[in-house]
């Protein structure tokens with residue numbers, strides 16, 4: 306996915322975590338930087354910790370519902386309860402693992418979700434360009450999680466964060 310508008314690019318950031326709790330804490334830290342109309346694409350192998358990171362982010366936004374991979378439901382919607390700048394906005398959590406064609410992607414109505422100006426977080430989000438998707442929200446974050454089996458160690462990298 307390429308951005309046509311000229312945007313300022315924040316410095317790349319890397320975290321190393323050693324437990325799910327530490328990965329949730331990174332998610333919570335990321336939540337502090339969020340602005341309305343942000344799309345977050347998360348890539349990482351099966352079990353890397355994508356949902357765990359999103360759980361931490363959601364908790365920091367006051368979302369108390371259980372956070373699970375929306376592998377079968379495809380889209381989960383929550384309402385953000387804090388901070389004041391985001392309160393009331395929707396947070397959509399998607400998982401593209403089973404989406405293989407542009408037609409399947411269209412059934413998710415991603416354009417309409419993004420037009421609501423909230424936060425959209427997509428697991429396996431790196432697949433979007435190959436699925437022909439080119440809608441651009443105001444802010445785009447890319448996060449990559451690397452795992453080091455059999456350890457609990459993870460490397461979380463935030464790159465391409467535009468604002």
Ligand SMILES: Nc1ncnc2c1ncn2[C@@H]1O[C@H](COP(=O)(O)OP(=O)(O)OP(=O)(O)O)[C@@H](O)[C@H]1O
Pocket residue numbers: 322323324325326327328349350351352353354355356357358374428456457458459
């Ligand atoms: N440092 C860590 N960070 C995140 N998860 C960890 C860590 N160490 C161990 N884990 C475990 O790894 C698993 C990560 O699962 P999670 O569902 O978050 O991954 P995922 O990337 O969303 O997987 P999937 O591709 O299946 O959706 C959990 O069981 C979690 O407890």
Ligand SMILES: [Mg+2]
Pocket residue numbers: 355356357373374375428
């Ligand atoms: Mg997941």
